[in-house]
Amino acid sequence: xxxxxxxxxxxxxxxxxxxxxxxxxxxxxxxxxxxxxxxxxxxxxxxxxxxxxxxxxxxxxxxxxxxxxxxxxxxxxxxxxxxxxxxxxxxxxxxxxxxxxxxxxxxxxxxxxxxxxxxxxxxxxxxxxxxxxxxxxxxxxxxxxxxxxxxxxxxxxxxxxxxxxxxxxxxxxxxxxxxxxxxxxxxxxxxxxxxxxxxxxxxxxxxxxxxxxxxxxxxxxxxxxxxxxxxxxxxxxxxxxxxxxxxxxxxxxxxxxxxxxxxxxxxxxxxxxxxxxxxxxxxxxxxxxxxxxxxxxx
Amino acid sequence: xxxxxxxxxxxxxxxxxxxxxxxxxxxxxxxxxxxxxxxxxxxxxxxxxxxxxxxxxxxxxxxxxxxxxxxxxxxxxxxxxxxxxxxxxxxxxxxxxxxxxxxxxxxxxxxxxxxxxxxxxxxxxxxxxxxxxxxxxxxxxxxxxxxxxxxxxxxxxxxxxxxxxxxxxxxxxxxxxxxxxxxxxxxxxxxxxxxxxxxxxxxxxxxxxxxxxxxxxxxxxxxxxxxxxxxxxxxxxxxxxxxxxxxxxxxxxxxxxxxxxxxxxxxxxxxxxxxxxxxxxxxxxxxxxxxxxxxxxxxxxxxxxxxxxxxxxxxxxxxxxxxxxxxxxxxxxxxxxxxxxxxxxxxxxxxxxxxxxxxxxxxxxxxxxxxxxxxxxxxxxxxxxxxxxxxxxxxxxxxxxxxxxxxxxxxxxxxxxxxxxxxxxxxxxxxxxxxxxxxxxxxx
Numbered sequence: 001x002x003x004x005x006x007x008x009x010x011x012x013x014x015x016x017x018x019x020x021x022x023x024x025x026x027x028x029x030x031x032x033x034x035x036x037x038x039x040x041x042x043x044x045x046x047x048x049x050x051x052x053x054x055x056x057x058x059x060x061x062x063x064x065x066x067x068x069x070x071x072x073x074x075x076x077x078x079x080x081x082x083x084x085x086x087x088x089x090x091x092x093x094x095x096x097x098x099x100x101x102x103x104x105x106x107x108x109x110x111x112x113x114x115x116x117x118x119x120x121x122x123x124x125x126x127x128x129x130x131x132x133x134x135x136x137x138x139x140x141x142x143x144x145x146x147x148x149x150x151x152x153x154x155x156x157x158x159x160x161x162x163x164x165x166x167x168x169x170x171x172x173x174x175x176x177x178x179x180x181x182x183x184x185x186x187x188x189x190x191x192x193x194x195x196x197x198x199x200x201x202x203x204x205x206x207x208x209x210x211x212x213x214x215x216x217x218x219x220x221x222x223x224x225x226x227x228x229x230x231x232x233x234x235x236x237x238x239x240x241x242x243x244x245x246x247x248x249x250x251x252x253x254x255x256x257x258x259x260x261x262x263x264x265x266x267x268x269x270x271x272x273x274x275x276x277x278x279x280x281x282x283x284x285x286x287x288x289x290x291x292x293x294x295x296x297x298x
Numbered sequence: 299x300x301x302x303x304x305x306x307x308x309x310x311x312x313x314x315x316x317x318x319x320x321x322x323x324x325x326x327x328x329x330x331x332x333x334x335x336x337x338x339x340x341x342x343x344x345x346x347x348x349x350x351x352x353x354x355x356x357x358x359x360x361x362x363x364x365x366x367x368x369x370x371x372x373x374x375x376x377x378x379x380x381x382x383x384x385x386x387x388x389x390x391x392x393x394x395x396x397x398x399x400x401x402x403x404x405x406x407x408x409x410x411x412x413x414x415x416x417x418x419x420x421x422x423x424x425x426x427x428x429x430x431x432x433x434x435x436x437x438x439x440x441x442x443x444x445x446x447x448x449x450x451x452x453x454x455x456x457x458x459x460x461x462x463x464x465x466x467x468x469x470x471x472x473x474x475x476x477x478x479x480x481x482x483x484x485x486x487x488x489x490x491x492x493x494x495x496x497x498x499x500x501x502x503x504x505x506x507x508x509x510x511x512x513x514x515x516x517x518x519x520x521x522x523x524x525x526x527x528x529x530x531x532x533x534x535x536x537x538x539x540x541x542x543x544x545x546x547x548x549x550x551x552x553x554x555x556x557x558x559x560x561x562x563x564x565x566x567x568x569x570x571x572x573x574x575x576x577x578x579x580x581x582x583x584x585x586x587x588x589x590x591x592x593x594x595x596x597x598x599x600x601x602x603x604x605x606x607x608x609x610x611x612x613x614x615x616x617x618x619x620x621x622x623x624x625x626x627x628x629x630x631x632x633x634x635x636x637x638x639x640x641x642x643x644x645x646x647x648x649x650x651x652x653x654x655x656x657x658x659x660x661x662x663x664x665x666x667x668x669x670x671x672x673x674x675x676x677x678x679x680x681x682x683x684x685x686x687x688x689x690x691x692x693x694x695x696x697x698x699x700x701x702x703x704x705x706x707x708x709x710x711x712x713x714x715x716x717x718x719x720x721x722x723x724x725x726x727x728x729x730x731x732x733x734x735x736x737x738x739x740x741x742x
Contacts, residue, residue, distance in 0.1 A: 052730060053413055054395045073734060076741045142584045160513060164569045164585070243576075246569025246585075247519040248562070250740035258521060258737065261388025262729045263395070263413070 039276075046269035054263035064270035073255070074271075078278070081252045084166070084241065085234040088173040092230050093223065095174065096181025100222070101215065104189040105197070120182055123175075132172045132240055139163035139171075164246025172244045173234055180233070181226035188222030189215065224290045228283055235279055353378040353640045359390050359405020362574060362592070363483055363625040367695070368653050376647055378640055386572075387520065394419055394630075403641060404479075404628040408458035409522075409725040411478040411628060415467055420628040422464035422476030427642050430649040430666045437716065438481055438665055439473055444713050452526065452544025452722035455481055455624040479626030480645045481665040483657050486620030486715045489609040490581060490591030490599070500609040502618055503527075504535035506588055512566050516580055516589035517558075519570035521736035523723050526621050527590045528554050530721070534617050544724040548731060555735040559742040570740075574598075581606055593661035596708070597700055608708035612718045619720025620709075658682045659695040663712060685711030 046064055048056040068074050099120065107113040123131060138144045139162040146158040161167050192215065200210050238254035252275055259268035357364055361384040369382035385393060391413065394404045398419035406414060414420045425431045437443045441456035448454050458469055461476040469478070491500050496511075506515050506527075518524040529543040532554060540550055561567065568586050571577045578598045580586045591608070599606035613619040627648065633641050647653075654670025657663070659678065664670040671679055681688035685707050692701035709715045726732055 053416055054391075055417065071734070073738055073741065077737070080741055136579070137583075140583050140585060160568075242572070246516075247571065247740065248567070248569060250737050254740070255737045258388070258733055259730075260392060262522070262725065262733050263391070264730050264733070267730070 042269045042272050045265050046273050048266050048269075050264065050266050052263070054265070056265055061266070064266040065274070067267065068270055068274060074274075077250055077252045077255050080249055081235055081241075084169055084173065084251070085231055087166075087170045088177060088234050089227060089230050091170065091174045092178040092181045093226070095178050096185055096226060097219070097223070099178075099182050100185040100189050100219075101211075103186055104192075105215075117182075117186055120179060124179055128176055129239070131176060132243060135168065135172055135175070135244070136163060139168055164244070164248055166245065166249065168244040168246075169241050169249065172240050176240070177230045177233060180229035181223075184225035184229075185219055185222035188219045192218045220290045221292050224286050224292060227286050231282055231286070232279055235275065235282070349636055350376075350378045350640050350643075353637055355380045355402045355637070355641060355644055356383060356400070357381070357403040357405065357627070357644075358383045358385060358393065358401045359625065360384065360387055362594070364405045365657075368648075368656060371652055371656075372644060372647055375652070376640075376643055380644060394628075398630050399632050401630050402633060402637070403644065404630060405482075405625050406479045406628045407623060407625055407723055408453040408455055409723065411458045411626065412453065412469055413725070414628055415461060415469065415478050418465070418467055419631055420478060421631045421633065422461045422466065422478070423480060423629055423642075423645070424464075425473075425475050425477055427646075428477070428480060428649070429646050430669060433666045433668050434481075435665055435667065443717055446717040448716075449619075449720055449722075450544075451542050451720065452621075452724035454622070454722045455484065455626070459626075479628040480648065481624050481626040482648050482653065483662045483664070484622065484624035485593055485662045486611075486622050486709070486719050487590070487592055488611040488620050488709070489588060490577070490596045490606055491588040491609060492581070492605060493607045494605045495587045499607070500588065501611060502534050502614075503530040503611065505609075506590070507531050507535060507561055507566060509564075509566070511588050512564065513568050514585075514587045515567055516569045516571055516577070516586040517567060518577075518590040519572045519740075521733050522725055522729065523621065523623075524570070524590070525551070525554055525732060525736065526721055526723070528558055530618070530621065532557055543721045545726050546728065546732070548728055551726075551728060551732050551735055555739050558739045562739065562742055597660060597694070601694075601698070601700060610709040612714070613720055619718050620715065621721055621723065622716070622719035623723040656695050659693070661707075663716070667712070681705070681707055683712045685709075685714060 044058075045056065047060050047062060049059045049061050050056050103113045103117050103120075107116060136143070140146065141158040141160065141163070143163065145162060146155075149155045150158065196214055197210055200214055205213065236253060238251045238257060241249050241251040242254055252271070256268040256271035256275075259265075259271065355378070357369060357380055364382050364384055366382050369380045372380045387407075390405070391410050394401055394406075394410070394414055395417050404410075404414060404420060406420075411420070435443060437448055438455055438459060441448050441450075441454060448456060450457060457471070459477055459479070459481070460470040460472065460474045461478055462468070462470040462474055464476055466476070470476075489500060489503065489506055491505070493499070496505070505511070506517065518527055525546075526543055529538075529540055529546070529550075532538050533540060533543070537557065538550070538553055540546060546554065569580060571580055571589070574592060574595055577589060577591050577595045580589060581591070581595075581599045582602050582604055593608055596606050596608045611618045611620050627645060629638070629641050629645075649664075649666050649669060651664075651666075651669035651671075651673045654664025654666060655673030655678075658670055658674065659682070661682065663683075667683060671683075674682070675690070677688055677690040678692075680686040681692055681701075687704045687706050688701065689703065691699045691703055692705060694700050709718075
């Protein structure tokens with residue numbers, strides 16, 4: 001009797017295990033060939049030797065890493081990229097947080113709130129590149145803003161910092177990426193029990209206290225998720241920097257793209273591996289501040 | 299990358315428009331002659347229409363050289379399909395080297411031909427099968443033009459054109475029976491500027507770094523050629539004398555980049571550009587008044603009714619001169635049998651004149667102008683090749699008016715422009731180091 005029960009349990013376990021495998025199979029099938037394999041190829045390429053003309057010979061040569069890690073250029077590139085990342089992260093967080101806050105707590109009608117939320121995604125229907133390029137006629141020397149300021153007599157020389165500058169890069173990034181903050185923050189705020197806010201107000205909390213002591217801590221998971229999106233996208237991008245800085249600024253990815261252009265594959269691969277490691281550390285740090293798994297299943 | 303694709307979109311988009319009836323008839327006649335009669339003396343195999351109609355050739359390269367309407371015309375004339383694909387310079391060479399089997403005809407610059415040969419991804423092209431080979435300008439067969447030696451700073455087309463055998467991986471100096479590629483289009487690059495704002499004709503590269511134009515200048519951001527534009531400027535300003543601008547030593551690279559960084563910190567450059575379209579919009583939007591530029595980009599600015607001139611950079615005292623470039627078609631090694639025959643037909647079609655006339659209408663040149671001339675009007679020939687005032691309105695390849703009667707081409711005649719080329723696009727031996735230093739300039 002007991003034995004057959006044990007067998008049944010074992011069979012059930014096995015079936016459960018098979019079910020789990022079936023559940024993750026699609027993800028494994030996608031991640032294996034499209035993420036893991038290329039990543040391994042890049043890691044392998046980063047320790048190969050090259051003849052400088054695109055030919056590679058298998059080896060275990062760490063000279064590419066040595067070159068990157070001892071170069072002042074790497075430091076400057078990361079400094080530049082991190083600067084853009086932090087600025088973009090900060091502005092998209094502030095804007096994203098308040099937009100989500102408004103949609104969740106100030107729009108009383110839930111349906112209207114959802115409708116407005118969908119409105120936020122409309123700019124997303126056009127391509128990134130178009131959204132970025134459309135800033136150029138606005139910010140240029142003879143652009144709309146400069147023309148308007150010149151004609152109202154507020155300035156006498158066009159403001160050059162508006163375009164082809166770090167300012168322009170950050171504007172374009174914030175425009176592109178704020179939606180990645182709004183969505184997860186909106187989602188986590190939506191799950192805050194409104195009664196909690198009412199209770200706090202009844203107990204004499206000011207609006208600022210409610211924000212600081214209730215909403216902010218309870219939106220942490222959304223903020224963390226949004227931050228991961230923004231940080232990884234900005235650090236992994238080069239095109240916005242290239243166009244909006246007018247080529248006046250470089251980025252980590254832009255630099256190794258150019259290495260690929262002159263067929264320096266191992267060095268480009270080593271730079272890519274380094275960036276992956278840096279990003280993993282950044283994501284790990286973000287995740288340390290909040291237990292996303294717990295928050296999401298809350 | 300996506301951005302360079304825009305290079306010639308203007309040309310591609312309006313490509314549906316018909317070429318003139320005259321050129322169409324001529325083209326059809328010439329091709330019919332070529333395809334049906336063949337060349338009995340050289341024994342060129344005649345490929346029959348029924349065998350070739352299923353063939354598709356993929357011609358891949360940069361947008362200013364691999365141009366959609368040319369592929370459309372070729373397909374029409376040849377009876378098999380030619381599909382054109384555009385990639386930027388670095389994506390193209392990476393594709394040729396890492397995925398050679400996805401390409402049939404590789405559009406190569408001299409340095410790319412050298413690399414492709416070295417990697418063994420292309421096969422030698424038999425000069426005997428190239429009908430117009432004997433009519434190539436001596437630039438390509440002797441390394442000279444009009445008695446003038448074509449300089450070898452950088453990599454001149456002649457240097458990268460020949461192989462000792464079909465499967466050779468090293469270049470051969472001097473004419474042989476095998477070519478790395480069939481040259482198809484070339485030009486001389488210099489600076490574009492706003493004559494109304496600069497106030498005098500620009501004939502020296504150092505104008506680009508003139509402090510008068512602080513914040514109103516731009517330089518090309520393709521490291522391999524941007525650094526040559528910078529070198530031409532610094533030589534012009536007597537800051538340095540290079541051994542070979544096309545193959546700098548490390549100290550020369552350091553000097554050049556440090557000087558660029560200094561200029562950048564002083565605010566000389568408003569921007570840098572990487573694509574044809576970017577250079578047009580920088581100039582047209584009034585962001586810059588002088589910059590590295592390509593000849594059709596200057597024309598594109600002028601079409602917008604904005605005055606823009608192309609600097610005539612004739613060589614003076616061993617300084618100045620244009621930066622030349624040349625693209626040619628290489629046959630990938632995997633081509634065999636009928637497909638290879640079709641590819642040879644395609645190469646021969648390219649040199650038969652229609653394409654040469656087409657590219658000349660935006661300022662580029664054909665390696666066999668004698669065939670291109672047959673497809674051009676006398677007025678076009680006088681304007682584009684002879685540098686004479688145009689007796690008619692100058693029209694672009696699609697018949698849109700570009701210049702009024704009496705306009706003379708900036709820089710003058712073909713001979714004058716090409717013999718004043720002082721260096722050629724290239725990839726330096728120290729390219730890895732140069733690239734790293736170029737990024738120092740970018741991030742400074």
